[in-house]
Amino acid sequence: MANFKALAILLALLAFYIIQSEAVCGYESCPETKSNMINIHLVPHSHDDLGWLKTVDQYYYGNKHNIQHAGVQYIFDTVVAELSKDSRRRFIQVETGFFAKWWEDQSETKKQLVKKLVNEGRLEFTGGAWSMNDEAAVNYQSVIDQFAIGLKFLNDNFGVCGRPRVGWQIDAFGHSREQASMFAQMGFDGQFFARMDQNDKNKRVDNLGLEMIWDASETLKELDFFTGMLYNHYSAPPGFCFDSLCQDDPIIDGKSYDNNVKSRVDDFINYASNLAGYYRSDHIMVPMGDDFQYENAYMNYKNMDKLIKYVNERQASGSKYNVVYSTAGCYLNSLHKSLQSWPNKTQDFLPHSHEAKSFWTGFFTSRPTVKRFERDGNHMLQVAKQLSVLADLSSDKQTKDLDYLRQIMGVMQHHDAITGTEKQEVSNDYDRLLYDAILGGANTARDALRLLTNQPEAEFASCLKLNISECALTKESADNIMVTLYNPLAHTSTQYVRVPVKEENYQVTDEKGRVVASELVPVPWQVLALEFRNNDTQHELVFKASVNKIASYYINKVDKEDQATQAKEGEVPMRFKKVHTLKTDTVTHDDGETIVQNSLIKLVIDNKTGRLKTVEMNGVSENIEQTFGMYKTARSCHYIFRQDADLEILEDPFEFTVYEGESVKEVHQQVNEWISQVIRIYEGVNRVELEWLVGPVPIDDELGKEIVTVFQSGISSDGVFYTDSNGREMIRREKDKREDFSPDLSEQPVSGNYYPVTSRMALQDDSRRMVLLNDRSQGGASLESGRLEMMLHRRHIFADGSGAAEAINEQQFGKGLIARGKLYLYLNAIEDGATAAERVAEKEIHLPFWKFFSKTSNILREVSTSLPDFNDFPQSVHLLTLEPYSQNEVLLRLENFLDQTEGNVVSFSLRQIFDDLGGLEIRETTLDGNLPLSDMKRLKFHHDGSGPNPSVPEYFTSLHEPLAVEKSEDASAFSVTLKPMQIRTFIIKKEQV
Secondary structure, three states: OHHHHHHHHHHHHHHHHHHHHHOOOHHHHOOOOOOOOEEEEEEEEOEOOOOOOOOHHHHHHOOOOOOOOOOHHHHHHHHHHHHOOOOOOOEEEOOHHHHHHHHHOOOHHHHHHHHHHHHOOOEEEOOOOOOOEOOOOOOHHHHHHHHHHHHHHHHHHHHHHHOOOEEEEOOOOOEOHHHHHHHHHOOOOEEEEOOOOHHHHHHHHHOOOOEEEEEOOOOOOOOEEEEEEOOOOOOOOOOOOOOOOOOOOOOOOOOOOOOOHHHHHHHHHHHHHHHHOOOOOOEEEEEEOOEOOOOOHHHHHHHHHHHHHHHHHHHHHOOOEEEEEOOHHHHHHHHHHOOOEEOEEOOOEOOOEEEOOEEOOOOOOOOHHHHHHHHHHHHHHHHHHHHHHHOOOOOHHHHHHHHHHHHHHHHHOEOOOOOOOOOHHHHHHHHHHHHHHHHHHHHHHHHHHHHHOOOOOOOOEEOOOHHHOOOHHHHOOOOOEEEEEEOOOOOOEEEEEEEEEOOOOEEEEOOOOOEEOEEEEEOOHHHHOOOOOOOOOOEEEEEEEEEOOEEEEEEEEOOHHHHHHHHHOOOOOOOOEEEEEEOOOOOOOOOOEEEEEOOOEEEEEEOOOOOEEEEEEOOEEEEOEEEEEEEEEOOOOOOOOOOOOOOEEOOOOOEEEEEEOOOEEEEEEEEEOOEEEEEEEEOOOOOEEEEEEEOOOOOOOOOEEEEEEEEEOOOOOOOEEEEEOOOOOEEEEEOOOOOOOOOOOOOOOOHHHOEEEOOEEEEEOOOEEEEEEEOOOEEEEOOOOOEEEEEEEEEOOOOOOOOOOOOOOOEEOOEEOOEEEEEEEEEEEOOOOOOHHHHHHHHHHHOOOEEEEEEHHHOOOOOOOOOOOOOOOOOOEEEEEEEEEEOOEEEEEEEEOOOOOOOOOEEEEOHHHHHHOOEEEEEEEOOOOOOEHHHOOEEEOEEOOOOOOOOOOEEEOOOOOOOEEEOOOOHHHHEEEEOOOOEEEEEEEEOOO
16 A cells, blocks of 8 residues: 555656646746737736835744734745646746745745746746845945845756746836846846836826836946836736735625626726826736735735636627736736837936935935945955855855855845835844854854964954954954955955054064064044943054955064164154144144145145145145035935935034054044044055044934035036946936936925935046045935035934834934944046046955954964965956855856946956866856856847837847856866956856865
8 A cells, every 4th residue: 555655646746747847937938918909917926025114034924013914924825825726827926035935944845836836937036136126225246146146046946947037126216227237147138117206207108118228338238128117116006906905895796786897897997098008019017916915815816817807808899908917027028029119228217206305315325334234244245255265165054154144145235224214123133134144254254264274273353343443352452463364356455454452562574574564543532432332442553464365464562662673773663643733722833734645645634624625646636625514304214315404514613633654644533523534544545535433413403414524626527427336337417417307306406416326426527537435325416516425324303104104313322323434535637547546446445355363372373375366367357256156166257347438358368267266167157147148048129219120029149159168178268358347257167075
């Protein structure tokens, strides 16, 4: 009997796999549509935020319904059950982070059922990233990473049928051009979203322009990308929400007195008729879902079944409407086959506004410390991934820690995480998740360094409080400390290192015992005054380090006599010297100016105001005055910046103190009781560093505040300035203008001119260019000629009912939040390629050295480390990603980070790196790393006015021959070419150890 049961199970499984092998997915699985009819594609979906009003886990498990009724695990349970009942039904799943959590808990039987649904195209993954990321405040590196892990999960579990073809960015608060570019480079065919400026939408409705072809890059050609705007947000048509969260009537048929089939079908056809008038083709997409819907999928599908049945029955009496269950991919495929032409789009959809008084520009800066913490998470992720490859780490613990950091960084890209638009409790949970993930990454990095340096006893500790000049390992004493620096960039970099120390005498030496010049710098008293800071270390030791990949420097105490002797011999300069202190009630110098300069930069401080007055660098001298100010408002919130009055400049003179050393010179400014700043220049570094400290922002007057800093120059920019798109290409902005429509700035002329700045903003005239680079996402504007304005911090008391229903009034230790960060000022002449230096600085700011600390009593002094050397790459080539891909594979992603105005095509060989990594063979993939580039076949759409429409559907394939080479081949076969802004992704299969 047992053998019979086993045979029956085997036969059943065999039949199941035969069915699977015969099934089709993707566009081949799409429903049949009808010609000469309006085909209505019903797309069932649920939008599931990875945190917003509740935490990620609260949303998943269905906890705290008093805040919001939502339980994502039940959505998957019921949707799978309902899809299995009828082969016509469809559902799109977007957020892989939630799906992966559910997948782990499923039985093998349930997993096989889900795979069957996927293989038949009934369950279609759309988007597919770990979360639905924001598009304004994110850096492209983190977006690529979070798509890579989401798509890899789908690929590993579902193969080709699990790969999304369409982006689904329906809830992002505005849309960036770089996001479209990344989608295209990942091989996606198009995307859909649901938010754009209301004036833009109204114009597009009138001109049949809700669907368009986006030129996703000024530099990279053939990145045309289909983009569609949903008409009714991402919700079901009014009156047709059949979810248990809704109040709309069901479709009642049969002999009931309440039979409403006729009226419901009439209403739906009227809606479809209006909708069809806004789009160009005879296909229209109707989303059927909303936030956290489909916990009761039975109710949804039962009513949609009836809707489809009764609408289509009307065809017998001449109706031209045909309704089918569909997906976003199937809808897009129908548009492609229609051979229709579409309008063109070249810039972006930022900022977003749903009404004249509501520009969603506040979230560009909301929760500034979270935005910085996310950058720290990305920094550690890149370091840990690279070190994992270099040390060939493979233990389960190391793999799990690295995967967890990848996943939490995916969560942090969510459009209610990095944006700062979540509730405070949720923000606290994001901090908890990210802190734990960074600690895991730091442990992985430590394990790798112990192997690579052959120092198994060294601590290699990461100090996560260096932003307030605090480190546990140097708190008691910095004597006998080893500082190990890891450089995540491709090329050797020279940077200044700062280590928190007590006020003692130190000597710094390198790995060969050579003395390295160092200086002792006072920590600003405003930082020392922080109530929560341990004040054992009141100074920072500063020295210059040059690092290829890994380098160690050693700190030892010396007595005063030894230091004096060494200083005389030129080995160690004496400590910082205070050269000038200006209080507001003291007499200024006769000349009225204080000059701070080194070999590259000259700063002039106005003694009367205490403010920056003039900057001279790169042969350009420009009057640049920096001020601070605030917009007072009663109506701003997490999302929206609404100014109620003009900018209020802080007019009182700044108190300032100047400290001068050989390597670094600093101007410590006290702006008012809750704003201070350090202006800093380093010898040999061609940029001015401005480290600001803001908070607690006062709200005693019961008004919220937007805190900004302003740089006013004499540059004749005439309202034109430039901001980066997610850290990549720059986009031209012009005050009061948009590319495709006229914005309504009648009520909000300031906030309507704010744009996201994730890495830099700039303005220029015919001869000079002024640039600000930043260390996190912020909002920026240019409201007058020659002026750049950056928002640093915000605090409000208005609880916006449309969002988190609470004010963005962050507290820390019972008081308003204090934030600290850096801006970098750059001034240059207008010359061909001059902006290349800005991009180099951008990379160093985004991925500086990571510092690891150890007690020298636990380490060996002389250790030789042999690592792959990326210095042979051209200078414009960035090591975007080096990470473990699978057990015996490594992912290598390289970028030519200069654009068409700055750089050229570069060529180089991967052979040495390939050999150093123990490569057997290498293959090229799309940007995300999960689709062989040779298999990419992307739908090509036709622009209006670009010539006759094609007679057959057309496709994009790779513009170059994908690299595919084995170890046995000649070195010439490993040659790689990178055009400006091009990113290429490779999987290197390694020898098994």
